[in-house]
Amino acid sequence: MTPSCILLRESTDAATFEAAVWGGVFNLRRDTSRVPAAVCRARTTADVVAGVELARARGWRVSIRSGGHSWAAWSVRQDAVLLDLGQLHVDHHDTTGNIKGPGPGWIDYDEATGIVSCPPATTGQTLNGVLAAKGRMFAGGHCPDVGLGGFLLQGGMGWNCKNWGWACEAVAAIDAVTADGEVVHCCESDMDMDIMDSDGTGPGTKAGDLFWAARGAGPGFPAVVTRFHLRTRPLLQLFHSVYVYPLAAFRAVLAWAIEAAPTADPDTEMVCVSSYSPGATVPTVLAHFTTFKPSLAAAKRALSPLDGHAARPPGATVAVFCQPTSLAAQYADQAAANPGPATHRYCSDNAYIRAGDDDDRTVVPAILERAFTTLPSRQSCALWFSMNPTSRRPGRACDAALSMQSDHYFALYAVWEHERDDAAHVGWVHDTLRAVEPHAVGSYLGDADFRHRTPKFWTDECAARLRDVRRAWDPDGRVCGFLGQGDRSGVDGLPVANN
Numbered sequence: 218m219t220p221s222c223i224l225l226r227e228s229t230d231a232a233t234f235e236a237a238v239w240g241g242v243f244n245l246r247r248d249t250s251r252v253p254a255a256v257c258r259a260r261t262t263a264d265v266v267a268g269v270e271l272a273r274a275r276g277w278r279v280s281i282r283s284g285g286h287s288w289a290a291w292s293v294r295q296d297a298v299l300l301d302l303g304q305l306h307v308d309h310h311d312t313t314g315n316i317k318g319p320g321p322g323w324i325d326y327d328e329a330t331g332i333v334s335c336p337p338a339t340t341g342q343t344l345n346g347v348l349a350a351k352g353r354m355f356a357g358g359h360c361p362d363v364g365l366g367g368f369l370l371q372g373g374m375g376w377n378c379k380n381w382g383w384a385c386e387a388v389a390a391i392d393a394v395t396a397d398g399e400v401v402h403c404c405e406s407d408m409d410m411d412i413m414d415s416d417g418t419g420p421g422t423k424a425g426d427l428f429w430a431a432r433g434a435g436p437g438f439p440a441v442v443t444r445f446h447l448r449t450r451p452l453l454q455l456f457h458s459v460y461v462y463p464l465a466a467f468r469a470v471l472a473w474a475i476e477a478a479p480t481a482d483p484d485t486e487m488v489c490v491s492s493y494s495p496g497a498t499v500p501t502v503l504a505h506f507t508t509f510k511p512s513l514a515a516a517k518r519a520l521s522p523l524d525g526h527a528a529r530p531p532g533a534t535v536a537v538f539c540q541p542t543s544l545a546a547q548y549a550d551q552a553a554a555n556p557g558p559a560t561h562r563y564c565s566d567n568a569y570i571r572a573g574d575d576d577d578r579t580v581v582p583a584i585l586e587r588a589f590t591t592l593p594s595r596q597s598c599a600l601w602f603s604m605n606p607t608s609r610r611p612g613r614a615c616d617a618a619l620s621m622q623s624d625h626y627f628a629l630y631a632v633w634e635h636e637r638d639d640a641a642h643v644g645w646v647h648d649t650l651r652a653v654e655p656h657a658v659g660s661y662l663g664d665a666d667f668r669h670r671t672p673k674f675w676t677d678e679c680a681a682r683l684r685d686v687r688r689a690w691d692p693d694g695r696v697c698g699f700l701g702q703g704d705r706s707g708v709d710g711l712p713v714a715n716n
């Protein structure tokens with residue numbers, strides 16, 4: 218008998234089934250020609266196993282949804298069992314994992330280690346709400362409602378990623394259900410172990426490999442994460458400086474930020490965005506510096522060099538220096554900039570711009586000027602996010618699948634309301650990226666759509682290892698993986714030519 222958590226397409230009324238398929242998807246721009254075979258609304262790990270077993274029995278694939286924020290709705294796949302983890306572990310559990318009854322969600326913080334464990338659909342905002350009471354935080358995504366599942370698997374450009382590193386570097390361990398329906402736990406120390414096959418003939422599937430892939434494989438991760446165990450950091454106060462300029466000053470503003478970035482304070486995040494401010498009739502370019510510090514005095518010391526930097530252009534229409542803010546206020550701003558779920562249509566793409574050191578402050582603004590000055594709608598924006606010095610750290614090659622980055626992260630987010638405007642907005646993103654692509658070293662999975670472009674997402678070495686790990690852990694391609702053109706990537710992953 219089919220478990221009650223599973224809705225089969227063949228025996229569920231169309232409206233109920235469609236709501237189960239699309240209800241958890243953030244983007245209103247959807248390809249509804251993709252229709253899953255079943256939806257498994259898992260509340261327990263056993264439900265996840267049941268979903269995987271069903272797929273094995275019927276010869277179907279499984280797709281996975283945690284927070285539903287993949288721009289291209291990677292969770293919705295033709296004839297797959299959609300494992301919807303939105304309700305996974307929301308019930309209150311006792312320390313042995315038994316359900317005690319409905320509760321506020323199973324988020325456990327260990328005072329002794331500073332490690333928090335949580336289900337994959339936990340959002341950054343929810344997690345930080347729980348951690349704040351303990352005086353801790355997790356540097357998750359900037360938007361309140363992105364799920365940790367998709368975010369962490371692809372690397373996670375979290376708070377102050379520029380200096381603190383990628384969010385996935387704070388993953389201490391994962392619990393997962395494999396493509397065979399086995400429950401596994403893997404952590405960093407597993408990466409050193411060489412487990413033999415049961416017949417003792419050679420290296421078998423290694424838990425360490427799965428842990429390696431969990432930090433950068435993104436939708437190519439060949440298993441289902443059911444819990445993350447995450448290292449937290451002390452919760453500090455938040456302060457920010459905001460400088461708004463006319464669009465004509467774009468090159469000078471970005472040049473200033475690029476010049477200041479390498480030596481800027483290590484707890485300070487630096488972003489330049491072109492967008493329409495609320496009520497404005499023309500877009501502006503904004504330099505936004507956010508710092509995490511224990512006091513106002515420390516924040517002023519951090520932000521003063523940027524305020525007084527010789528390259529700071531004159532002519533700011535707004536100049537706010539070192540104002541107190543909070544994670545809650547920043548989340549609210551991000552939520553306003555990314556309305557939803559399911560109210561707006563989105564298209565995004567991105568590139569890591571090749572860094573050339575000394576001439577970056579003239580070359581990079583020139584490469585990005587068109588993108589920043591041609592926004593197609595009031596809600597759309599273009600973003601430069603400084604990754605230097607994280608991007609310059611030596612010795613991190615291939616200790617995680619995540620391996621692609623440069624000093625300059627650039628992303629476009631087209632946001633609109635009506636289907637009739639799809640072509641103009643999607644076209645803007647694709648055309649603009651095409652012009653930037655010759656100057657890029659690769660892209661970030663998190664803001665990508667492989668149906669349109671497959672740039673480099675990993676170094677060649679990491680891409681090859683990821684292919685091997687996927688084949689070892691999921692030889693039949695049970696887990697859907699990358700949604701490329703026609704959804705045919707299977708165990709081969711994305712096209713070899715690009716990695």
Ligand SMILES: Cc1cc2nc3c(=O)[nH]c(=O)nc-3n(C[C@H](O)[C@H](O)[C@H](O)COP(=O)(O)OP(=O)(O)OC[C@H]3O[C@@H](n4cnc5c(N)ncnc54)[C@H](O)[C@@H]3O)c2cc1C
Binds near residue numbers: 283284290359368440
């Ligand atoms: C409004 C908005 C703001 C964003 N801001 C940021 C940001 O600040 N920083 C950043 O880095 N990214 C950001 N992103 C990108 C976001 O991190 C990715 O879209 C990410 O995939 C979303 O994770 P999710 O769990 O919500 O998505 P989902 O759509 O649920 O998951 C995406 C895919 O990841 C895989 N996956 C998810 N969970 C699991 C799991 N438990 N086990 C195995 N595979 C799984 C599956 O292939 C799944 O289809 C943003 C996206 C949006 C829409």
